[in-house]
Amino acid sequence: MKYTNIGQVIIMSVGFTTLFTAFATCQNFASKVLSDDGFDNIGFTTLAVLYLVFSLCSFLSTAIVN
Amino acid sequence: MSLGGLCYSFWIVCFLLPSFYSQADDRDNLPWILNKTLIQWLLIITAGINGAGAGVLWTSQGKFISECATDENKGIFNSIFWAFFMSANIIGNLTAALVLKSGSKQSNLFMLFAILAVFGSLLFCFLRLPNKKTGNALG
Numbered sequence: 001m002k003y004t005n006i007g008q009v010i011i012m013s014v015g016f017t018t019l020f021t022a023f024a025t026c027q028n029f030a031s032k033v034l035s036d037d038g039f040d041n042i043g044f045t046t047l048a049v050l051y052l053v054f055s056l057c058s059f060l061s062t063a064i065v066n
Numbered sequence: 067m068s069l070g071g072l073c074y075s076f077w078i079v080c081f082l083l084p085s086f087y088s089q090a091d092d093r094d095n096l097p098w099i100l101n102k103t104l105i106q107w108l109l110i111i112t113a114g115i116n117g118a119g120a121g122v123l124w125t126s127q128g129k130f131i132s133e134c135a136t137d138e139n140k141g142i143f144n145s146i147f148w149a150f151f152m153s154a155n156i157i158g159n160l161t162a163a164l165v166l167k168s169g170s171k172q173s174n175l176f177m178l179f180a181i182l183a184v185f186g187s188l189l190f191c192f193l194r195l196p197n198k199k200t201g202n203a204l205g
Binding site for chain 1: 106109110113114115116117118120121122124125126127129130131134135136139142143146147149150151153154155157158159161162176179180182183185186187189190
Protein backbone atom coordinates (compact mmCIF):
# COMPACT_ATOMS: atom_id res chain seq x y z
CA MET A 1 0.00 0.00 0.00
CA LYS A 2 1.53 3.29 -1.07
CA TYR A 3 0.75 6.62 0.50
CA THR A 4 1.79 8.97 -2.27
CA ASN A 5 -0.27 12.06 -1.54
CA ILE A 6 -0.46 11.78 2.22
CA GLY A 7 1.40 15.08 2.73
CA GLN A 8 -1.30 16.96 0.87
CA VAL A 9 -4.00 15.30 2.90
CA ILE A 10 -2.26 16.17 6.15
CA ILE A 11 -1.79 19.81 5.11
CA MET A 12 -5.44 20.06 4.26
CA SER A 13 -6.43 18.36 7.50
CA VAL A 14 -4.36 20.79 9.56
CA GLY A 15 -6.00 23.65 7.68
CA PHE A 16 -9.43 22.26 8.43
CA THR A 17 -8.45 21.72 12.05
CA THR A 18 -7.41 25.32 12.64
CA LEU A 19 -10.36 26.68 10.68
CA PHE A 20 -12.93 24.59 12.46
CA THR A 21 -11.31 25.08 15.85
CA ALA A 22 -12.45 28.63 15.41
CA PHE A 23 -15.71 27.96 13.65
CA ALA A 24 -17.15 25.11 15.70
CA THR A 25 -16.45 26.86 18.97
CA CYS A 26 -17.96 30.11 17.78
CA GLN A 27 -20.95 28.13 16.63
CA ASN A 28 -21.33 26.66 20.09
CA PHE A 29 -21.03 30.07 21.63
CA ALA A 30 -23.11 32.04 19.16
CA SER A 31 -26.56 31.76 20.64
CA LYS A 32 -25.47 32.16 24.25
CA VAL A 33 -23.03 34.99 23.69
CA LEU A 34 -25.36 36.96 21.45
CA SER A 35 -28.25 36.69 23.87
CA ASP A 36 -25.92 37.81 26.65
CA ASP A 37 -24.87 40.82 24.61
CA GLY A 38 -28.43 42.01 24.19
CA PHE A 39 -29.44 40.50 20.87
CA ASP A 40 -32.34 38.27 21.72
CA ASN A 41 -32.47 35.17 19.57
CA ILE A 42 -30.29 36.25 16.71
CA GLY A 43 -27.78 33.48 17.33
CA PHE A 44 -30.32 30.84 16.47
CA THR A 45 -31.47 32.84 13.46
CA THR A 46 -27.97 33.26 12.08
CA LEU A 47 -27.23 29.58 12.50
CA ALA A 48 -30.48 28.70 10.77
CA VAL A 49 -29.65 31.02 7.87
CA LEU A 50 -26.13 29.62 7.68
CA TYR A 51 -27.23 26.02 7.38
CA LEU A 52 -30.12 26.89 5.06
CA VAL A 53 -27.75 28.53 2.59
CA PHE A 54 -25.27 25.71 3.14
CA SER A 55 -27.79 23.07 2.18
CA LEU A 56 -29.03 25.02 -0.81
CA CYS A 57 -25.55 25.83 -2.10
CA SER A 58 -24.40 22.25 -1.79
CA PHE A 59 -26.43 21.52 -4.88
CA LEU A 60 -24.76 24.32 -6.79
CA SER A 61 -21.23 23.93 -5.50
CA THR A 62 -20.37 21.02 -7.74
CA ALA A 63 -20.58 23.34 -10.72
CA ILE A 64 -18.37 25.87 -8.94
CA VAL A 65 -15.75 23.33 -7.92
CA ASN A 66 -15.58 21.87 -11.40
CA MET B 67 -8.24 13.47 -14.95
CA SER B 68 -5.60 15.83 -16.25
CA LEU B 69 -8.25 18.50 -16.74
CA GLY B 70 -8.14 18.82 -12.95
CA GLY B 71 -5.14 21.10 -13.48
CA LEU B 72 -7.25 24.07 -14.42
CA CYS B 73 -9.95 23.08 -11.96
CA TYR B 74 -7.67 23.30 -9.01
CA SER B 75 -6.46 26.83 -9.52
CA PHE B 76 -10.03 28.04 -9.50
CA TRP B 77 -10.84 25.65 -6.77
CA ILE B 78 -8.19 26.80 -4.32
CA VAL B 79 -9.41 30.37 -4.80
CA CYS B 80 -12.87 29.12 -3.95
CA PHE B 81 -11.36 27.47 -0.93
CA LEU B 82 -10.18 30.79 0.45
CA LEU B 83 -13.53 32.54 0.38
CA PRO B 84 -15.48 30.66 3.07
CA SER B 85 -12.64 30.85 5.51
CA PHE B 86 -12.48 34.59 5.31
CA TYR B 87 -16.22 34.82 5.60
CA SER B 88 -16.30 32.66 8.66
CA GLN B 89 -13.69 34.97 10.08
CA ALA B 90 -15.90 37.95 9.24
CA ASP B 91 -18.76 36.20 10.98
CA ASP B 92 -16.70 36.00 14.13
CA ARG B 93 -15.57 39.57 13.92
CA ASP B 94 -19.13 40.83 13.88
CA ASN B 95 -19.63 39.69 17.42
CA LEU B 96 -17.13 42.25 18.62
CA PRO B 97 -18.39 45.79 18.10
CA TRP B 98 -21.59 45.89 20.06
CA ILE B 99 -20.91 49.60 20.50
CA LEU B 100 -22.07 50.07 16.92
CA ASN B 101 -25.59 50.32 15.63
CA LYS B 102 -27.63 47.37 16.78
CA THR B 103 -29.81 46.76 13.75
CA LEU B 104 -26.77 47.11 11.52
CA ILE B 105 -25.04 44.38 13.47
CA GLN B 106 -28.09 42.16 13.31
CA TRP B 107 -28.35 42.44 9.55
CA LEU B 108 -24.61 42.04 9.16
CA LEU B 109 -24.74 38.87 11.22
CA ILE B 110 -27.50 37.39 9.10
CA ILE B 111 -25.87 38.38 5.81
CA THR B 112 -22.44 37.09 6.79
CA ALA B 113 -24.05 33.88 8.01
CA GLY B 114 -25.57 33.45 4.56
CA ILE B 115 -22.26 34.09 2.82
CA ASN B 116 -20.54 31.77 5.25
CA GLY B 117 -23.01 29.02 4.46
CA ALA B 118 -22.50 29.51 0.73
CA GLY B 119 -18.76 29.25 1.20
CA ALA B 120 -19.12 26.21 3.42
CA GLY B 121 -20.93 24.36 0.66
CA VAL B 122 -18.05 25.00 -1.72
CA LEU B 123 -15.53 24.13 0.98
CA TRP B 124 -17.00 20.74 1.80
CA THR B 125 -17.53 19.77 -1.81
CA SER B 126 -13.97 20.64 -2.72
CA GLN B 127 -12.74 18.80 0.36
CA GLY B 128 -14.35 15.58 -0.78
CA LYS B 129 -13.04 16.08 -4.28
CA PHE B 130 -9.52 16.76 -3.07
CA ILE B 131 -9.34 13.72 -0.82
CA SER B 132 -10.76 11.43 -3.43
CA GLU B 133 -8.26 12.72 -5.96
CA CYS B 134 -5.37 12.25 -3.54
CA ALA B 135 -6.31 8.73 -2.64
CA THR B 136 -6.13 5.58 -4.61
CA ASP B 137 -8.57 2.77 -4.30
CA GLU B 138 -6.52 1.01 -1.65
CA ASN B 139 -5.88 3.91 0.69
CA LYS B 140 -8.97 6.06 0.36
CA GLY B 141 -10.23 4.68 3.65
CA ILE B 142 -7.20 5.69 5.64
CA PHE B 143 -7.00 9.11 3.99
CA ASN B 144 -10.57 9.85 4.98
CA SER B 145 -9.98 8.55 8.48
CA ILE B 146 -6.91 10.78 8.84
CA PHE B 147 -8.97 13.76 7.76
CA TRP B 148 -11.81 13.05 10.14
CA ALA B 149 -9.43 12.40 13.01
CA PHE B 150 -7.89 15.83 12.52
CA PHE B 151 -11.28 17.42 12.03
CA MET B 152 -12.85 16.03 15.16
CA SER B 153 -9.80 16.97 17.20
CA ALA B 154 -10.65 20.54 16.16
CA ASN B 155 -13.76 20.34 18.30
CA ILE B 156 -11.78 19.15 21.30
CA ILE B 157 -9.06 21.78 20.95
CA GLY B 158 -11.48 24.60 20.24
CA ASN B 159 -13.81 24.00 23.12
CA LEU B 160 -10.93 23.43 25.52
CA THR B 161 -9.26 26.70 24.52
CA ALA B 162 -12.56 28.52 24.82
CA ALA B 163 -13.08 27.10 28.30
CA LEU B 164 -9.55 28.01 29.34
CA VAL B 165 -9.64 31.52 27.89
CA LEU B 166 -13.00 32.35 29.42
CA LYS B 167 -12.05 30.77 32.74
CA SER B 168 -8.91 32.86 32.95
CA GLY B 169 -11.12 35.93 33.16
CA SER B 170 -10.33 37.61 29.87
CA LYS B 171 -13.02 39.19 27.78
CA GLN B 172 -15.11 37.63 25.03
CA SER B 173 -13.57 39.91 22.44
CA ASN B 174 -10.12 38.47 23.08
CA LEU B 175 -11.50 35.01 22.47
CA PHE B 176 -13.10 35.99 19.19
CA MET B 177 -9.92 37.80 18.09
CA LEU B 178 -7.98 34.61 18.75
CA PHE B 179 -10.46 32.59 16.76
CA ALA B 180 -10.44 35.06 13.87
CA ILE B 181 -6.66 34.80 13.66
CA LEU B 182 -6.90 31.02 13.77
CA ALA B 183 -9.47 30.98 10.97
CA VAL B 184 -7.35 33.21 8.74
CA PHE B 185 -4.33 31.03 9.40
CA GLY B 186 -6.24 27.88 8.56
CA SER B 187 -7.59 29.36 5.37
CA LEU B 188 -4.13 30.49 4.32
CA LEU B 189 -2.93 26.92 4.73
CA PHE B 190 -5.19 25.96 1.84
CA CYS B 191 -3.01 28.12 -0.39
CA PHE B 192 -0.17 25.68 0.00
CA LEU B 193 -2.13 22.77 -1.41
CA ARG B 194 -0.80 21.45 -4.67
CA LEU B 195 -2.19 19.16 -7.25
CA PRO B 196 -2.02 15.58 -6.13
CA ASN B 197 0.38 13.65 -8.32
CA LYS B 198 -1.14 10.63 -9.86
CA LYS B 199 1.02 7.67 -10.61
CA THR B 200 -1.80 5.21 -10.84
CA GLY B 201 -4.46 5.59 -13.46
CA ASN B 202 -7.79 5.36 -11.73
CA ALA B 203 -7.36 7.84 -8.93
CA LEU B 204 -10.89 9.02 -8.44
CA GLY B 205 -12.33 6.70 -5.87
